[in-house]
Amino acid sequence: MDFDQADGINQAIRRLSLRHRARTATLLTPLGLHPGQEALLLELDRTGPMIQAKLSDALGVEPPSVTLMTRKLEAAGHVRRAPSPDDKRASVVELTDSGRALADQVKALWCDLAEESVAGMPAETVAGLPGILNTITGNVDARRSTA
Amino acid sequence: MDFDQADGINQAIRRLSLRHRARTATLLTPLGLHPGQEALLLELDRTGPMIQAKLSDALGVEPPSVTLMTRKLEAAGHVRRAPSPDDKRASVVELTDSGRALADQVKALWCDLAEESVAGMPAETVAGLPGILNTITGNVDARRSTA
């Protein structure tokens, strides 16, 4: 592959990352959230209480990041952390009522953001989009196999 | 749009951002670079010397980020900063020989990364990819118009 094509792809991904995150930040600010935290809330809302290691895995983020994010969300009252009964090392994270309410608001924003993102694109393209993105993600994911 | 579809899109973008950046970091580490710096080098290599404000615009990044990145790349010897002759506020950034050599290495990595990213995807899809991504980027870009 020649450099121009490669650059077109890599740069497009880079810019998309920056802008999508920036837009997310703008939408989340009124809720008092920072990008990344919304994923944590949504994951807990989707799957229910879970220990940090599982959260780390679900979010695709390293454990220290989870430690700090949960600490901040806990300080904000959106999340509660309790020692796990079966494993004295682990700590279980769960949504508070406040967190659940916030998750609902995030969900609404999430829909707005997705609609805004794919505005003007043919339905076919939109339908195939997640598959394409996930394929790329899988290709560059060092977590499994290649490592 | 329902939440599941929206989540599929947003989450796909989020994960792609994380993984692509992580992969970039892995590839760049042997060169002593961190993700983001490669874009700066490539931009200078492509367009030639320019002031930081222009760099900031080209990279899609805020001025303070450029200040720190150029400072570090300057300390590493890859970039040189000189006061602009026509504007006493501005400072012109340009590649050193070392920086130019590094840019060539980055270009090679850039091709590898792009190939790896789109591995197994039909050529048609690959060809349309930058357009799709840029459309989304434009849709969520608060920089122009909507602001």
Add this chain to the structure above:
DNA sequence: TAGTATTGCTTAGGCGCATAACGTTAGCCG
């Protein structure tokens, strides 16, 4: 020409993310 707004850059502080190193608890196996 004087006064004001704008532009270019920097500093300070904050967040998400990462890696490295550490203590603690669980699990495995000789």
Add this chain to the structure above:
DNA sequence: CGGCTAACGTTATGCGCCTAAGCAATACTA
């Protein structure tokens, strides 16, 4: 059992990115 490895979580540190605030120089305009 005792010991060794693996897993959970935390702290420390560093980077890119951001916003807010400030200083210096330029541009605009009355």
